[in-house]
Each structure stands twice: as structure tokens, then as C-alpha cells.
Amino acid sequence: MKSYDVIIAGAGPAGLRCAEILAKNNKKVLVLEKNKSIGSKVCAGGITLKCLEMGIPNKIIQRKFKKAMIHTPHQTTEIKLDKPFVATINREDLGKWMAQKAKNSGAEIITDSKVTKFYQKHIVVNEKNKIGYKHLVGADGSSSIIRKQLGIKTINFAEAFHYITPKKFNNIEIFFNPDCFGAFYAWIFPHKSFTSIGTGADLSKKIKQPVFNLKLHDIKKNFDEWCSKRFDLSKARFEASIINYDYRGHDFGNKFLIGDAGGFASGLTGEGIYFAIKSGEDIARRIIDNKYNYPNIQHILKIKKIEEKIARTLERNKTISKIEHEMMVAMARVKWLNKKMVRFVD
Ligand SMILES: Cc1cc2nc3c(=O)[nH]c(=O)nc-3n(C[C@H](O)[C@H](O)[C@H](O)COP(=O)(O)OP(=O)(O)OC[C@H]3O[C@@H](n4cnc5c(N)ncnc54)[C@H](O)[C@@H]3O)c2cc1C
Structure with missing residues (x-):
């Protein structure tokens, strides 16, 4: 049986960054990806x-923005800085770039290889091939098989969905409207040749009642109605997927969870790429040095705690939520607060 120091299940941003650092530090690393190619992801x-500050090269970036438009039913505010603070990237380009960096460092990446089961010292790929490991990293996204087999529940998760339309837009736009989208928001994220227009619903099982009584199908219906009043989506493609934000640990002896598999995504904004990369970095460094104490993960967990509080406040009561959103967007008019708000979201 072939054997590796580290096997990573999943070639998303979390797994690829983890592989790059491990391989650079002379670990024998194998990344297994269930898809035939790397990078495609509903996102x-x-x-x-x-x-942006992590050094993602310009060739991966689709568009950069120095301003973002924030809307509520009663007002629109422009957040404007003197340098780009938000951008869009193509996930396939990001995947290919990160995979190349991992390979250049010495990691082996095999596609069309689904990790179907793990045992204490080996995994099973595509239900037949066995490969040995010393450390196993679950980077297999929100429906992680490694997480499930470790027996870790996923109670807090959201479903996010969007239309990919060839229509071009000039600005990043965010829409708050509790009647329509509950406590979440809708977005317009323009890329070079298409735009993502989407929203999401918190399907957290710990909330007894759906937020403001809006079930997933209500939010989807509201979103479709909202879109049909504004955009022609006849040429658009619909996509949906789960975002796991239910963190319940990352270190399970010689097994680890990173990115969405570990529930590192934000439950407030749905952002997950950065948290995936940073959690992947920390696990790699811990495998290299068992005294390393996860500074990135500790920071992410602090952010998640604050976000959890904000989310629960916004979900408490629809009227209060409306007032909170209106106040927040009104405050964004104050120029010196712009920078602070951007840094806070960051
Ligand atoms: C609609 C939508 C919009 C989003 N928009 C944004 C956004 O604008 N910005 C942002 O930061 N985040 C966004 N996210 C979240 C973001 O996509 C994720 O948080 C991020 O991709 C997590 O990275 P990851 O590496 O943990 O997992 P993934 O990117 O999901 O990668 C996991 C990889 O593992 C592979 N895999 C799965 N199971 C197995 C297996 N058993 N064996 C082998 N391979 C396996 C998958 O094929 C995949 O390649 C969005 C999510 C959704 C659903």
C-alpha cells in the first residue's frame, strides 16, 4: 500500500493552501479531489x-472595486475608499493557480478520486483503493465525508443561491430587506463576463422558528420576484449550495478539519474563501510543528463569536432588524466611518 505523511481530502482553497505549506516543508503530501478538474465551485x-492583501495575483482577479453600493428599502449609501477594498475572482482560476503552487512545492494532486472512507491508518478512494497516511486532513467542503465519519454534527448551516447572468454591472451592490431576505442580504457581484446575483437562507437547526417565519422556499420565491422586477434573467443559470459555518473543533489527533469541512465560513456574510485558506495554513503549520498553537484559527473563532452575536441580534425581531439595517446604512454616509466599517467586515 502506498503511504503519505499527509493525505488531504479535497482540492479547494483550504486543501491546496495546506498542501503547499506542507510540501514546502518536505512532507510527502497527497491531495485527492473527487471532481475531474480543480476549481469549479458554486460561489x-x-x-x-x-x-486581497494575501497577495492573490491580478491574473486571478476579475474586477476590483473602490466603492460598494449598500441599499435598504429606504436609502442607498455608497461606501468609497481611495483604494480597492473588494474584488471578484474566478474560482477555477484560483483553483488552478493554487494547485500549481502546491505542485511546484512538491505536493501530488490526483483528480477523479473521491475519499469514500477512512480508517485509523489508511483511507479508501473511489470505494476500492487503499492509501496509507500519518495525518489526514478533511478539506472536503460543506458536505464533508471526513467530518461525518468523525461523528461531528452540522447544525448551523446556510443555503446560498445565485443566478449567473451574462449581464454586466458596474458596481458591487448589497441589499438589506428583512421582508424579502430575512436577516441575510442579497448581492450583485460583477465579474468580467458575467455577474453573480444571489442571496441565502440560514437553515440552522438551532433556530426553532425560521428567521421572521421565512422558510427557504419563501426566500427563494421573494428573491425571484425581487429579481424579476429588476433584471432580465432569461439567460441566467441558477446554482445553489450549502455553507457550513458550524465550527465544532479542528484537531482530532492525527485527523484535522479545515475550511467549510471545519465550519470555518462566516454565518453572517457567507464569506468562506479567506477562512478556508487561513485554517488550511494553520493545520499545515501544526502538522510541521506540534507546538504551533493555531493563531489564525484563534482569530477566526473570535470573529465568529462576534458575528454570532450580531446575527442573533439581527434575527431577533423583524422591526428591530429593519431599524438596525437602516441605521447601519445611514452611518455609512459618514465618510470617516467608511474605512472603519470596511475594516470591521474584514
Ligand atoms: C452561492 C455561494 C456563494 C458564495 N460566495 C462566496 C463569496 O463571494 N466569497 C467567499 O469568500 N465565499 C463564498 N462562498 C463560500 C465559499 O465558496 C466556501 O466557503 C469556500 O469555497 C470553502 O473552501 P473549502 O476549500 O473549504 O471548500 P470547497 O471550496 O468546497 O472545496 C472542497 C473540495 O473538496 C472536494 N471534495 C468534496 N468531497 C470530497 C471527497 N469525499 N473526496 C475528495 N474530494 C472531495 C470538492 O469537489 C471541492 O473541490 C459562497 C458559497 C456559496 C454556496
């Missing part, structure tokens, strides 16, 4: 300043 491809 709006929006990234914020912290991700």
Missing part, C-alpha cells in the same frame, strides 16, 4: 481586503 467569488 459568488467575492473577496475582501484581507484576501
Whole structure:
């Protein structure tokens, strides 16, 4: 049986960044990806300043924006900075770039290879081939098989959905409207040749009642009606997927969870690319040095705690939620608050 120091299930941003660092540090690393190619993922491809500052090259970036339009039913505010603070990226380009970096560092990546089961010292691929490991990293996204087999529940998750339309838009736009989208928001994220227009619904099982009594199908219906009043979506493609934001640990002896598999995505904004990359970095460094104490993950968990509080406040009562959104967007008119707000979201 072939054997590796580390096997990583899933070649998303979390798994690829983890593989790159491990391979650079002379670990024998194998990344297994269930799809035939790397990078395709249901995702709006929006990234914020912290991700831009990580050094993602311009060739991966679709568009950069120095301003974003924020709307409520009663007002529109422009958040404007003197440098780009938000951008869109193509997930396939990001995947290919990250995979190349991991390969250049010495990692092996095999596609069309689904991890179907793990045992204490080996995994099973495509239900037949066995490969040995010392460390196993679950980077297999929101429906992670590694997470399930570890027996970790997923109670807090959202479903996000969007239309990909060839129509071009000039600005990043965010829409708050609790009557329509509950406590979540709708977005317009323009890329070079298409635009992602989407929203989501929190399907968290710990909320006894759906937020403002809006079930997933109500939000989808409201979203479709909202879209049909504004855009021609006859040539658009609809896509939907789960976002797991239910963090319940990342270190399980010689097994680890990163990215969406570990529930590192934001339950407030749905952002997950940055958190996937940063959690992947930390696990790699911990495997290299067992005294490493996960500074990125500790930081992410702090952010998640604050976000959880904000989310629960926004979900408490529809009227209060409306007032909170209106106040927040009104405050964004104050120029010096723009920078602070961008940094807070960051
Ligand atoms: C509609 C929507 C819009 C979004 N928009 C944004 C956004 O604008 N900005 C943002 O930051 N985040 C966004 N997200 C979230 C973001 O896509 C994820 O948080 C991010 O992709 C997580 O990265 P990951 O590496 O953990 O997992 P993934 O990107 O999901 O990668 C996991 C990989 O594992 C593979 N895999 C799965 N199971 C197996 C298996 N058993 N064996 C082998 N391989 C396997 C998958 O094929 C995949 O390639 C969005 C999500 C959705 C659903």
C-alpha cells in the first residue's frame, strides 16, 4: 500500500493552501479531489481586503472595486475608499493557480478520486483503493465525508443561491430587506463576463422558528420576484449550495478539519474563501510543528463569536432588524466611518 505523511481530502482553497505549506516543508503530501478538474465551485467569488492583501495575483482577479453600493428599502449609501477594498475572482482560476503552487512545492494532486472512507491508518478512494497516511486532513467542503465519519454534527448551516447572468454591472451592490431576505442580504457581484446575483437562507437547526417565519422556499420565491422586477434573467443559470459555518473543533489527533469541512465560513456574510485558506495554513503549520498553537484559527473563532452575536441580534425581531439595517446604512454616509466599517467586515 502506498503511504503519505499527509493525505488531504479535497482540492479547494483550504486543501491546496495546506498542501503547499506542507510540501514546502518536505512532507510527502497527497491531495485527492473527487471532481475531474480543480476549481469549479458554486460561489459568488467575492473577496475582501484581507484576501486581497494575501497577495492573490491580478491574473486571478476579475474586477476590483473602490466603492460598494449598500441599499435598504429606504436609502442607498455608497461606501468609497481611495483604494480597492473588494474584488471578484474566478474560482477555477484560483483553483488552478493554487494547485500549481502546491505542485511546484512538491505536493501530488490526483483528480477523479473521491475519499469514500477512512480508517485509523489508511483511507479508501473511489470505494476500492487503499492509501496509507500519518495525518489526514478533511478539506472536503460543506458536505464533508471526513467530518461525518468523525461523528461531528452540522447544525448551523446556510443555503446560498445565485443566478449567473451574462449581464454586466458596474458596481458591487448589497441589499438589506428583512421582508424579502430575512436577516441575510442579497448581492450583485460583477465579474468580467458575467455577474453573480444571489442571496441565502440560514437553515440552522438551532433556530426553532425560521428567521421572521421565512422558510427557504419563501426566500427563494421573494428573491425571484425581487429579481424579476429588476433584471432580465432569461439567460441566467441558477446554482445553489450549502455553507457550513458550524465550527465544532479542528484537531482530532492525527485527523484535522479545515475550511467549510471545519465550519470555518462566516454565518453572517457567507464569506468562506479567506477562512478556508487561513485554517488550511494553520493545520499545515501544526502538522510541521506540534507546538504551533493555531493563531489564525484563534482569530477566526473570535470573529465568529462576534458575528454570532450580531446575527442573533439581527434575527431577533423583524422591526428591530429593519431599524438596525437602516441605521447601519445611514452611518455609512459618514465618510470617516467608511474605512472603519470596511475594516470591521474584514
Ligand atoms: C452561492 C455561494 C456563494 C458564495 N460566495 C462566496 C463569496 O463571494 N466569497 C467567499 O469568500 N465565499 C463564498 N462562498 C463560500 C465559499 O465558496 C466556501 O466557503 C469556500 O469555497 C470553502 O473552501 P473549502 O476549500 O473549504 O471548500 P470547497 O471550496 O468546497 O472545496 C472542497 C473540495 O473538496 C472536494 N471534495 C468534496 N468531497 C470530497 C471527497 N469525499 N473526496 C475528495 N474530494 C472531495 C470538492 O469537489 C471541492 O473541490 C459562497 C458559497 C456559496 C454556496
